Amino acid sequence: VSIFTIENKCDHTVWPMIYSWTSSQVNSTGFALKKGAARDIRAPFAWFGLISGRTLCSTDTSTRNFSYATGDCESGIVECPGDDYSWSSRTYASFRLDKGGSDSYAVSVEYGYNLPIMVVPSMKSFTCITSGCVVDLNKTCPEDLMTFSGETLIACSSPCQESGTPESCCLNEYRSKENCKPTTYTKNFLNACPLAYIYPYADNNSTITCPNTTDYVITFCPTSFTPNKKLQVNSRVSTALLVMVIIVAIALTVRAKNVRTKSDQNDANIEAAVMLKRYSYESVKKRTNSFAHVLGKGGSGTVCKGKLPDTSGRDIALKILKESKGDGEEFINELASMSRASHVNIVSLFGFCNEGSNRAIIYEFMPNGSLDKFIEVSTGRADHGFQFILDGLFTCPINKWSNRTKDQLVHGSIRRRPNGQWVFMSFLKHTFINLTKQNIVLQFNPENDFIVKIKN
Ligand SMILES: Nc1ncnc2c1ncn2[C@@H]1O[C@H](COP(=O)(O)OP(=O)(O)OP(=O)(O)O)[C@@H](O)[C@H]1O
CATH class of the missing domain: 1.20.5 (Single alpha-helices involved in coiled-coils or other helix-helix interfaces)
Known part of the structure; x- marks a missing residue:
């Protein structure tokens, strides 16, 4: 059994609908969720289905028939018990629980978009991460795909949903990566929601894999947006x-x-x-004492020590990127993919600055710096030290991995490639990070143990 906590942070009521592909149903298939409210739903073992939000419900005064401006499941009531299902323009979170020992989920705008949705899994690992489409896509919707209710822009449909042609739906002769090319619409959605499922042949790894004991929080409008009015x-x-x-x-x-x-x-x-907080350049400059305490220099910029410009005042390592040209799109894309790589042995990202050519990334501070500096001061055991640390990352029992759970152990491993290069491999996504003495950072603790993290 997995628990889905569905919460509504929109400034209006949302009527979630939960549709099951499997014969085993969740304990509620549709209900009203007032602004600010949350409700738990229990999904049975091996449940496979989707969750979306309906908006602007109204009741026909003569027939008492319920209908919704977006996401209507056409049941005429608040519940959606049937299996006669039509794909209407709305954002979906689809889940497949307990398949082959793990869960998978994706947030999809393949059939259109109506509300921002974010999914936060209770477990965190290299593959089990927060996902969603949390941007107001109605605002960037191409005009011919906009859906209005009166004056209010309520949804953005997809070209497939709108025209149903084999070309826009990647069907028949278009059922391949070569023939089903991205369109202005899919590119627009991919830019705004890089984590979402947009169309069948996008390469953006939108399916997230989690342990089968994971619960999920599904939030409508995780940041508040005001509805768009037609001028x-x-x-x-x-x-x-x-x-x-x-x-x-x-x-x-x-x-x-x-x-x-x-x-x-x-x-x-x-x-x-990018799912990260943005800070002003002025505030980080102030909290790093005008970048006075330099920790080191790398290929892409200088790293200095400071405090997070918020009430927590946490120590940070701020990487000030060398003067960069362009509109920052590449920087934002890179940040978005870095923020996805969340793992207890990967240095966390706290935020970023992006003001013209002033760009910086805020990392958690690792007090003992990188492994190359540590080996410099240890005596003649450099390679042994490196090997020892790498072994220790995943196997050595003297390392205390305070917040690691048994589940996360299976998600990655340290490998040596035939060319001698050490890599950190993620099993499920087949991605890897090259490991060098420069990109492993350390934190020694008084009890004679240490924490090792990879900085990406
Ligand atoms: N999170 C951190 N905590 C503490 N020190 C850090 C941290 N990140 C980097 N440093 C220090 O700053 C130095 C430079 O780091 P940087 O990430 O720029 O190195 P690099 O991997 O060589 O650079 P690049 O990724 O630009 O090629 C490191 O060698 C390390 O000493």
């Missing part, structure tokens, strides 16, 4: 001159407002996409 200007005035003056004034105001809203939204989108 309309209605004015009836008697003289042509006055009309022109008003239109120019409105145009200027709307334009100024749009510029501001766009940049605020962009900031929120970036934070949401």
Whole structure:
């Protein structure tokens, strides 16, 4: 049994629907969840199904029939018990529990988007990570795919959902990676939601694998968004001159407002996409004493010690990247993939700065620095020391891995490749990080043990 905690952080009611592909059902298939409310759902062993949110419910006064502006399961009631299911434009979180000893899940916008969704698993490992599509995609939706309820933009459908052609749905002769190319729509969604399932042949590893004992928190609107209104200007005035003056004034105001809203939204989108907090360059400069305490220099920049610019005041290692050109898209993409690599033996990311050419990454601070510096001061046992540390990372019993669980042990291993290069391999994703003395950092503890982490 897995527990799904479904919570609503939207500023309106959401009616979650839970659909099962398996004959065994969850204990509730649909209900109303008020703004700020949360509810636990129990999913049986080997459950396979999906969860999404319906919005703007109304009841027909004569027939008493329930319907929803988005995500309607067409049952006419709040529950969705049937198996006659139509794919409407909405964001889905799909789960497959206990298959081959593990769970898998993905957040999908393949059939469109209506609400931001984030899924947080109770277990954390190299493969079991938080995922979602937490950006307001309605705002970047191509005009021909926008869905309105009155004046309110409520969903963005996908080209497949909208036109149903084999080309847009990757069907028939388009059922291959070569023939089913990304479209403006899929590229747009992929940029905004790099973790979500967008279309069948995207290479973004949207399926997340977790131990089969994992519970999940599913949040609608993890950051609050205001609904988009279609702009309309209605004015009836008697003289042509006055009309022109008003239109120019409105145009200027709307334009100024749009510029501001766009940049605020962009900031929120970036934070949401990389799932890291963004700090101002000024605040990190202050908390690092103007970058005074340099810990070391690497190929891409200088690392200095400081404090996190928040109330926690935690120690940080701030990597100030060398002056970088471009619009920062590459930097954001790299941050997004780095923030996915969450593991107890990988240095955590706390946040980032991105102000023009001032870019920096905030890491947790490892007080004893990198292994190369440690070996420099130890006497003549460099290689033995390196080997010992690598062995110790996963096997040596004298290392205390305070927050490691047995599950996480199976998710990665240290290997030596035929060319002599050491790598950290993740079993399930077949990804690896090259291990060198420079990218292993240490923290010694008074009880004569130490914590070893890889900095990516
Ligand atoms: N999280 C950290 N805690 C403590 N010290 C760190 C941390 N990260 C880096 N350092 C120190 O800063 C030095 C430079 O780190 P950096 O990550 O820039 O090295 P690099 O791997 O050579 O660089 P690059 O990734 O740019 O090629 C390290 O050798 C280490 O001494």
